[in-house]
Amino acid sequence: MIELLKKNSFFLISIGAVPSAIIRWQIDNILIVNIIGCFLLGFINSLPIAKRYKLIFGFGFCGSLTTFSGWSLKLVQLINQGFYKLFFFNSILIVIFGLFSVAIGHFLAKKIIN
Template identity: 30%
Template sequence: MTAALVVVGAMVGAPVRYLIDKEVQARRDTLFPWGTLTVNLIGCAILGGLVGASVTSSVMALAGIGFCGALTTYSTFGYETVRLIEARAYRFALANVTVSLAAGLAAAIAGSAATKWLLT
């Protein structure tokens, strides 16, 4: 049952990721991967919110592992950072790593705090 929940969540998360990424990136004329950063931050905030809400294991499988797992993308983050380095866009590469890590952690903490606050 758990595996099925993960699959269903991923079936929603993957196309949402694609659509958000393409929409955000289409609005930017830069090498910086704004689309990937956006989906990763959204996913961090949602996952933090789920943890803060202490959801059941079924909800975590569906929304956390399935949806957020398919929505976010560490492999694309890594690929795009390497692509920036190869293009000698070192400042963009460093900014991508720094902002992704710091803002992702902040989004997860904020999501957790927000749901804890809302539920008390």
């Protein structure tokens, strides 16, 4: 039974990840996709919906949309080019915007529910 649930979870996450990966491929701005993904994750995770929908939209869609590896590559490129101030600015900016976006999504979902 547990194996079936794991396979089902994998399938549900994949359903959300595929369209999100295509969207991510079309948007060439790491900051924008991470802000959108963080907002949606905060929103979806705060809704009283079934776990399967949270797997599809939260883990699958938002997880595939946001890009830690792309952000990390961008930071390494900034260091290699000698843009140290821009490196620190980007490092702090994306974390602050991400946290702020999750919080806004969370509070908006709570307002809609109540």
